[in-house]
Amino acid sequence: MAVTIKLPTQLRTAANGQAEATASGDTVRAVLDGLSQEHPELRERLLDDGGELRRFVNVYLRGEDIRFLSGLDTQVDDGDELTILPAVAGG
Amino acid sequence: MPADALKCKECSASYPLEARYVCDRCFGPLEVSYSAPEQDAAELKRRIQAGPHTLWRYADFLPLEGTPRTALPTGWTPLMRADRLAERLGLQEVWVKNETANPTHSFKDRVVSVALARALELGFDTFACASTGNLANAVAAHAAAAGLASYVFIPADLEEAKILATGAYGGNVIGVRGNYDDVNRLCMEVSADHPWAFVNVNVRPYYAEGSKTLAFEIAEQLSWEIPDRIVAPIASGSLFTKLARGFEEWVDAGLLEAKVPVMNGAQAEGCSPVAQAFAAGTDVCRPVKPNTIAKSLAIGNPADGPYAVELARATGGSVDSVTDDEIRAGIKLLAETTGIFTETAGGVTTAVLAKLAARGDIDPAERVVVCITGDGLKTIDCARGTFEVHEIDPSVEAFETEMGPQLQAAV
Numbered sequence: 001m002a003v004t005i006k007l008p009t010q011l012r013t014a015a016n017g018q019a020e021a022t023a024s025g026d027t028v029r030a031v032l033d034g035l036s037q038e039h040p041e042l043r044e045r046l047l048d049d050g051g052e053l054r055r056f057v058n059v060y061l062r063g064e065d066i067r068f069l070s071g072l073d074t075q076v077d078d079g080d081e082l083t084i085l086p087a088v089a090g091g
Numbered sequence: 092m093p094a095d096a097l098k099c100k101e102c103s104a105s106y107p108l109e110a111r112y113v114c115d116r117c118f119g120p121l122e123v124s125y126s127a128p129e130q131d132a133a134e135l136k137r138r139i140q141a142g143p144h145t146l147w148r149y150a151d152f153l154p155l156e157g158t159p160r161t162a163l164p165t166g167w168t169p170l171m172r173a174d175r176l177a178e179r180l181g182l183q184e185v186w187v188k189n190e191t192a193n194p195t196h197s198f199k200d201r202v203v204s205v206a207l208a209r210a211l212e213l214g215f216d217t218f219a220c221a222s223t224g225n226l227a228n229a230v231a232a233h234a235a236a237a238g239l240a241s242y243v244f245i246p247a248d249l250e251e252a253k254i255l256a257t258g259a260y261g262g263n264v265i266g267v268r269g270n271y272d273d274v275n276r277l278c279m280e281v282s283a284d285h286p287w288a289f290v291n292v293n294v295r296p297y298y299a300e301g302s303k304t305l306a307f308e309i310a311e312q313l314s315w316e317i318p319d320r321i322v323a324p325i326a327s328g329s330l331f332t333k334l335a336r337g338f339e340e341w342v343d344a345g346l347l348e349a350k351v352p353v354m355n356g357a358q359a360e361g362c363s364p365v366a367q368a369f370a371a372g373t374d375v376c377r378p379v380k381p382n383t384i385a386k387s388l389a390i391g392n393p394a395d396g397p398y399a400v401e402l403a404r405a406t407g408g409s410v411d412s413v414t415d416d417e418i419r420a421g422i423k424l425l426a427e428t429t430g431i432f433t434e435t436a437g438g439v440t441t442a443v444l445a446k447l448a449a450r451g452d453i454d455p456a457e458r459v460v461v462c463i464t465g466d467g468l469k470t471i472d473c474a475r476g477t478f479e480v481h482e483i484d485p486s487v488e489a490f491e492t493e494m495g496p497q498l499q500a501a502v
Binding site for chain 2: 008009010013045054055056057058060065067068085086087088
């Protein structure tokens with residue numbers, strides 16, 4: 001499954017300056033693993049020591065927060081789009 | 092107390108004082124850090140007392156390089172003793188911090204004042220925000236007062252009063268078909284492409300500092316003392332955590348005796364990710380899809396939620412939630428006992444105060460401060476159907492007929 005991953009500005013330096021990357025996998029976790037293999041510096045920026053998403057990293061699949069789906073175990077389809085954004089909120 | 096850096100709240104990485112809001116390393120939120128005050132406590136106090144009757148009297152504790160430049164005076168709102176409210180709840184000393192007295196009738200004027208002053212120092216000429224309504228009003232008004240362009244992003248289904256009171260100032264109002272979290276996410280993406288000061292995105296660390304002035308004022312108005320307990324609403328958790336930070340900074344500066352107020356957070360049941368995390372004994376705030384009349388608190392994915400939970404727990408407080416009916420009852424209780432008509436967020440806060448009192452969490456001898464953050468005219472629909480208008484013909488006879496039974500009963 002090839003998935004497009006949209007990267008926020010804060011992560012682009014760790015991905016050769018790209019705003020978008022592609023990686024393969026059946027689940028969000030597998031896609032992020034694939035992304036980290038290509039750009040090793042991204043792994044520790046996104047995941048904590050236990051391999052879970054850091055608490056201020058938000059990941060959206062087709063616009064939906066993956067915490068409303070099955071988290072990192074959410075299934076992805078070919079051609080899906082993942083967006084990674086930092087958590088920030090005002091009011 | 093000069094600001095010296097932006098620091099990550101998660102990993103303590105340090106960054107220069109620029110338009111930056113998130114740690115490049117771990118995505119943690121950035122916060123302004125300060126070096127020790129250059130003056131002793133007596134001198135700091137003199138400087139505050141000689142300052143204007145606005146939040147700029149606390150400029151020594153805000154992250155600005157020069158004299159703040161804003162055109163719309165904000166802050167120094169009344170702290171009112173609410174004996175009749177206290178009596179109704181079986182308490183002895185309750186105070187209401189009345190933030191409806193700000194220029195656009197909510198505490199958001201504070202955060203926007205600081206964000207705007209810093210944005211001007213950083214060279215921005217356009218002001219923007221993602222908002223649940225109150226912030227939209229404040230950004231549009233302060234931008235208009237300063238002669239800046241503004242772009243205000245709101246959920247399209249916001250209360251009409253808040254939309255009208257934003258558009259009135261002449262900026263650009265963008266109604267997004269989605270909830271606040273969708274709006275917020277869009278703004279993060281837009282902010283990467285436009286050189287604007289998004290008050291709650293790229294200048295958020297400065298914006299958030301404005302909430303400290305609420306704590307400073309409460310302490311100064313209580314003759315330089317920290318109250319025993321604070322009850323305040325939680326949306327993103329920023330105000331709640333910055334209240335505590337304000338007291339801490341003044342204790343560190345020697346202006347107040349060391350004391351930790353019990354911090355009680357208030358949420359609406361229809362959007363209570365922070366209260367749910369508190370109840371579950373975790374600091375992980377699982378996002379929710381908001382469904383509540385308290386739209387100004389309808390942030391389903393609260394960025395400062397984990398810190399709010401930690402603060403409530405560390406101070407022996409709590410984060411409670413109340414139903415929409417309790418919120419309406421809270422609005423009514425506050426109005427009837429204090430003369431302050433608050434919006435739904437204030438109904439949430441008052442209802443949580445009542446809940447804490449009924450539960451026996453509050454010692455009657457405690458000095459409690461309740462933060463009423465916004466005006467009832469903004470959520471006017473909630474007052475509909477809560478009372479009866481006596482409609483009569485214009486004659487004394489009609490008046491006596493209509494009101495006679497009630498007048499006799501009152502004798």
